[in-house]
Amino acid sequence: MRKIVAGAFVSLDGVMQAPGGPEEDPTGGFEHGGWTVPYWDGPMGQFMDGCFSQPFDLLLGRKTYEIFAAHWPFVGEDDPIGGVFNEVTKYVATSSSSPLTWKNSVALTGDVVAEIARLKQGTGPVLLTQGSSILLQTLLAHDLIDEFRLLTFPLVLGNGKKLFGPGSKAGALKLAESNVSTTGVTMSVYARAGAVKTGTFELPQSSDAELARRDRIKRQG
Numbered sequence: 001m002r003k004i005v006a007g008a009f010v011s012l013d014g015v016m017q018a019p020g021g022p023e024e025d026p027t028g029g030f031e032h033g034g035w036t037v038p039y040w041d042g043p044m045g046q047f048m049d050g051c052f053s054q055p056f057d058l059l060l061g062r063k064t065y066e067i068f069a070a071h072w073p074f075v076g077e078d079d080p081i082g083g084v085f086n087e088v089t090k091y092v093a094t095s096s097s098s099p100l101t102w103k104n105s106v107a108l109t110g111d112v113v114a115e116i117a118r119l120k121q122g123t124g125p126v127l128l129t130q131g132s133s134i135l136l137q138t139l140l141a142h143d144l145i146d147e148f149r150l151l152t153f154p155l156v157l158g159n160g161k162k163l164f165g166p167g168s169k170a171g172a173l174k175l176a177e178s179n180v181s182t183t184g185v186t187m188s189v190y191a192r193a194g195a196v197k198t199g200t201f202e203l204p205q206s207s208d209a210e211l212a213r214r215d216r217i218k219r220q221g
Contacts, residue, residue, distance in 0.1 A: 060093070060132050093112045140165065170196050
């Protein structure tokens, strides 16, 4: 069985839209494209290298796929991430009939949830998402994500596409790894940890018998 790992850049208020540049995704009037760029440093690069150090296939939404396909094939053979991205299999959730021109790309059409569930039940490397906010909402709604690898940036963006939408399933997570960059970005890995557990901080209610006993002691004293 394969794991689905969600990798994402998020603001403190959970926005993940257009982290890489002003023109990346301005839909909905989003004006802060490229918000991750001023924070980038060495430790963040090391964290990302770790995400890509083990075998994986990419699982992408069509929008993110088009952004990647316009960039990574052209970065040069000496770029370590570009070289890996160009060679791995790219599974793309899409409703479009337009061809996928980036090599090793496979379209997931029709019942995308069933297709992804089939991939998950099979053998092979981790299925790693990058960006793909719309696809993530589908994965979250069907409880298909096994692990989150998040870089949380110290800023609030307000409106924008968010990682956790209203359709997300409730569930507990375990913090498996955490580091902080020199620019204040928290780099975290969360694994699934079963159902949400609840409790209460309310003081326990005393029974009538206990209250009567306390009253007798008070009067006797």
